[in-house]
Amino acid sequence: MGIWDHVIAGVLAVFQSDPVLGVPLTILMVLGGFLLGITVGATPGLAGPMAMAISLPILISIFGFSNDALLPVLGFLIGIMKGATVGGAVPAILFNTPGTPDAYMTTLDGYPLAQKGEARKALRVAHFASASGDTFSDIVLVVCAPFLAIMVESYLDLPEKTALLILSLAFIASVIGGSVGKGIISMGLGLLAAMVATGEDFYPRLTMGQPSLSEGIPIAAAILGVLILGEVFKALEDIYLDDRSAKAQTGVNVQESKVEFLELRKLFPYIGRSAVIGTCIGALPGIGSTLAATLGYTTAKRRYAIKKSASDPEFGEGAPEGIAATEAANSSVSGANLIPVLSLGIPGNAAAVFLILAMDSIGGFNPGPSVFRLDGGIGDGALNPEMVMAFGLFTTMFVANGFNWTIGGIFMRVVGVMARIPKARLLPIVLLLTLTAIYVQETSMVAVWITIFCGFLGYIMRRVGMSPLPFVIAFILGGNLEATARQAFAATGADPFFLFNSPIALVFILLAIGVVIYSLRSTAR
């Protein structure tokens, strides 16, 4: 049986699933997930992975553990993932409150543009860039998944992975925000928070004897606290301190501003570059979409500085190119992200973690190198059921992309109305939604207190001009960094110089040092 037989069988598995109301069940599930995802993504305070976490147990209890359950359940989760990616730009652009760390860079140009009264334009650009990046990434996934993951993995051993994580942290700390020093402090605080109660010992470290901290700081509490509550606190203070400016901010003017094709064409180079960057980053295990967004944004910034005409706005003052570059980069991670998931079973970001959890729980599909084997079937000439499933999965991704291009666009235009809500009314709602989401997810008041604490931390960071993003990334990667470093140290027979003994790891470390020094010198100038 050739590869095409598997492709056809996979596509048919989706389109010939049991019809409900005349529509194949799997397609219906993708649509349901997509609508949920886009709503969740567009709601300040909620994010895709959270919706996936809540849906997964419900879906499994409905569909059970049979093999038939796999595609509908995964289809729904993929729908959420895609919907939330495109929807995530909405709160970032309209309210300056990114729901996920990857959407943070979108606020830099999206919010200024919305304040100028061009919220719809910003949303359209975000939708176009996001959908293009996503589609590009899915095509790469389908073409390259089998080869690429195995190749990447064979070059990166544990020391190289440790060095790569150090490089990503160094890059993010020094590139984001105006000051390298503040970036590194922000990253250091994030690493410190990630160290609480983790590690290999049997007693929880750094908890100061508090039993409530013994499971560590909940990831949602830290991230939503710093990113959303920090912004809400700052905005509330702004309103309190300056009534006039609050009135000025009240209601972003939503005018029907058309985005001409010519304007979109100007964005193509930015979207293209970012899509390639996002796809490459997505294919690396464990790095994730935030680095992609950052890299996409900074490369675009450099190009824009050379190419722009004098009348165009600067990056950070509402340049559509900034939104396009960020959204294309963070969306193009989601497809490529499945490369390490399917070929090695290693998740690249939070969304991928839930896909793996679903595959694990339902069974019948074990991500790993065996997925893409032509001889994986039982007996000669039989189809490999896992490869069929993989192509079924790809089909659901393209179906979700179809919804993204069609319904996604309409939805983005509709939610523009939300921008009319005055900030003084909206902020308390965002606050309530965020705290409720945390409580629902963690079911403990301690998590709520931690969120509020992190909110104050985020507020102080904003007040002293420190970017909260390095904190968030360091918090996410901190545990991973420690575990990989520990494992690399053990695997090399306790070699203290494990980061410098292989050429690839050495290059990564030198680049990490280089990027900090380079950024220090360029800010000094």
Place this chain on the structure above:
Amino acid sequence: MTTFLKATAAAAILSIASVTSALAEGHGWKPEGPIKMMIAFAAGGGADTHARLIAEDLQAATGWEIVPEQVTGKGGVNALVALKEMPADGTAIAMVVTESIGYNAAAAKGAGISPSDFTGLTTTAGFQMGVVAKAEKGWTSFEDMIAAAKEGELRFGTMSPKLSDLAYLLGEAHGVEFNIVQVRGGKAVMNGVQAGDMDLGFMAGIQGKGVASGDLVNLASALSEPLKQTPDAPTFADLGVSFNADGYFVFVAPAGMDPAAREALTAAIVESTNSGKANGMITKAFGGPVNIQGAELDALFQSDFEAAGALMEAAQ
């Protein structure tokens, strides 16, 4: 005559049935509120899934409200520390592994827990703990792997301090020193082995499908008895290691529980591991349910806890 025999048999079956149903209904014990079920494993993994399925079956069979909740970390010690403070009236139970109450409780001195702090209910399934490598390595037996280890350093993936100790002792018994890489959970060992970050590692049942398809090889059984899937692989005792990784998933409650409550809960959990969805999943992943309960379970906890010191000393 045959009619008489049939009638007697029918009567006997009927009476047994009525006695069992009377037992099932007439435990005389009911929880005073919802039962909080703490699960010491990451959400979505094999261990978590089987706990949640049991919760579902349990709720359907008894009508008691079960609220599953994740309390993960420190090899089950976090869940046990939380459980110790809960009321012993049957409204709080936890699913851990026997290793949590044995080795991990002994090793986590600061946590202040020991088997006497808990009431064992029942085990649900045993580990199928094997020493596993990728078939691509070309090793068909344990000796092949040791020969390779003598040529150059091998990386041995483990998922708990106890297993790291065992890996060390296994190497020591054969004159080799493994680079022992401890990761979180059997799934992580499997990923490491599949991706080539580790050469071999401990897997507690997760390897079943890979071994069946020929991608993975069970080189040895880390149990006191042979693996169900690969009965020919030598056990740790055969390989000169006097300790083993025998272990089970187990439900526990706080100490000082009312015997009626203990009995009712135990019976209900045993019932749900032997029927329904939970049974299907346990059979698929762990080779069938194993229900050790009562005094036998208490003795198992105690001996595991006491053996921990000997193992730690041997691995020093």
